[in-house]
Amino acid sequence: MSDMPALAAADPEIHELILQETRRQDEYIRLIPSENYASEAVMEATGSILNNKYSEGYPGRRYYEGQEYIDRIETIAIERAKALFGVSHANVQPYSGSPANQAVYLALVKPGETVMGLGLPFGGHLTHGWGVNFSGIHYDSAQYEVDPETHLVDLDRVETLARKVRPKMIMCGGTAYPRIWDFEGFARIAEAVGAVLVADIAHIAGLVAAGAHPTPFPHASIATTTTHKTLRGPRGGMILSDGTHAKEIDRAVFPGLQGGPHNHTTAAIAVALREAATDDFKRYAHQVVANAKALAEKLNERGFRLVSGGTDNHLILIDVTPRGINGKPAAKALHAAGIECNYNTVPFDPRKPFDPSGIRIGTPSITSRGMTEKEMPQIADWIDRAVSVANDEQALVRIRREIAEFCRGFPAPGIRV
Numbered sequence: 489m490s491d492m493p494a495l496a497a498a499d500p501e502i503h504e505l506i507l508q509e510t511r512r513q514d515e516y517i518r519l520i521p522s523e524n525y526a527s528e529a530v531m532e533a534t535g536s537i538l539n540n541k542y543s544e545g546y547p548g549r550r551y552y553e554g555q556e557y558i559d560r561i562e563t564i565a566i567e568r569a570k571a572l573f574g575v576s577h578a579n580v581q582p583y584s585g586s587p588a589n590q591a592v593y594l595a596l597v598k599p600g601e602t603v604m605g606l607g608l609p610f611g612g613h614l615t616h617g618w619g620v621n622f623s624g625i626h627y628d629s630a631q632y633e634v635d636p637e638t639h640l641v642d643l644d645r646v647e648t649l650a651r652k653v654r655p656k657m658i659m660c661g662g663t664a665y666p667r668i669w670d671f672e673g674f675a676r677i678a679e680a681v682g683a684v685l686v687a688d689i690a691h692i693a694g695l696v697a698a699g700a701h702p703t704p705f706p707h708a709s710i711a712t713t714t715t716h717k718t719l720r721g722p723r724g725g726m727i728l729s730d731g732t733h734a735k736e737i738d739r740a741v742f743p744g745l746q747g748g749p750h751n752h753t754t755a756a757i758a759v760a761l762r763e764a765a766t767d768d769f770k771r772y773a774h775q776v777v778a779n780a781k782a783l784a785e786k787l788n789e790r791g792f793r794l795v796s797g798g799t800d801n802h803l804i805l806i807d808v809t810p811r812g813i814n815g816k817p818a819a820k821a822l823h824a825a826g827i828e829c830n831y832n833t834v835p836f837d838p839r840k841p842f843d844p845s846g847i848r849i850g851t852p853s854i855t856s857r858g859m860t861e862k863e864m865p866q867i868a869d870w871i872d873r874a875v876s877v878a879n880d881e882q883a884l885v886r887i888r889r890e891i892a893e894f895c896r897g898f899p900a901p902g903i904r905v
């Protein structure tokens with residue numbers, strides 16, 4: 489993605505910034521767990537002329553002419569999604585993960601009705617009922633928390649809350665939860681209170697597709713996801729379901745919430761789903777988890793306090809305060825050293841969200857570059873060193889040079905420098 493002669497001629501300023509961002513993505517150890525490197529094939533489909541076409545509606549039922557190829561592309565994406573996740577219905581039109589969730593709310597609950605989700609400070613997502621989000625503004629939101637000691641989702645607490653508030657819908661899944669989701673346990677609770685269970689697998693979709701995390705089906709009747717995190721596709725969203733709410737979901741996405749689908753994205757989703765069905769991808773997803781476990785073990789040995797003690801998936805949440813530093817300065821020091829992560833609250837964080845106690849890291853991107861357990865001690869060592877010399881700019885720059893050199897040995901998919 490570095491050869492863009494038309495762009496270079498038409499808009500040198502934007503062209504140059506894209507080149508610089510390309511270099512940045514190549515030279516950093518990217519540990520933000522929601523990010524990845526999409527393949528060159530996915531990027532080509534995303535940048536294709538499908539961008540030019542309007543196609544409101546669904547395959548065979550469109551409001552514009554000229555859909556003979558678009559219909560086939562969207563149908564292929566739908567069929568691949570259904571096959572990969574073993575479901576009977578898939579909607580591939582949501583513009584991203586948040587609109588996918590919004591469509592599910594629109595399909596299942598009326599404003600003012602009660603919904604339940606994991607609170608944002610405990611690893612949930614904004615769209616799971618947080619106050620400043622549409623989901624907390626328009627719905628009566630009851631938020632569950634993790635256990636104060638173990639930092640695990642405690643189904644007894646979830647059940648107590650569910651029996652008290654009788655939600656119409658229960659969301660499970662999160663953005664900063666390092667452990668396995670017990671979809672079966674959630675389903676028992678949802679059934680007992682007459683709620684629909686929705687699993688948001690935005691972060692773990694790639695792991696689920698590869699069998700590296702249990703699937704939400706048949707326990708949940710609906711799963712929402714992004715397509716650009718562990719699934720390694722274009723930025724987009726999908727709603728998968730067992731078919732019981734298929735009509736309401738399709739109607740909620742269009743015309744309920746969106747206009748024309750992004751056909752270039754739909755095509756790239758189809759490409760990513762084909763890639764995700766391969767043995768290579770299965771190996772990739774299991775390696776993501778193996779890398780996260782290896783990295784967690786090394787960080788534990790170096791005195792970092794890991795939320796819940798470790799990880800079962802692709803991400804690690806670290807309380808860095810025992811190392812004498814807070815989350816934000818730690819994230820800034822790591823960035824200066826060539827390691828990209830984000831500062832994050834930890835459960836029951838005494839500090840504020842804009843300056844919290846933790847950082848969040850993950851292994852999807854580095855695994856896409858071919859790194860394995862062998863490289864994790866070295867990465868843990870750099871994290872340790874960067875945090876120890878957080879105020880020494882020279883020392884951080886020295887680490888950054890080592891890391892840029894190291895990264896050259898692991899070419900990133902979709903990036904040519």
Ligand SMILES: *Cc1c(COP(=O)(O)O)cnc(C)c1O
Pocket residue numbers: 522584585586587589612613615661662663688689690691714724
């Ligand atoms: C990333 C994420 C989303 C939102 O996806 P966007 O594409 O950023 O809108 C929703 N739910 C969860 C759990 C996520 O991690």
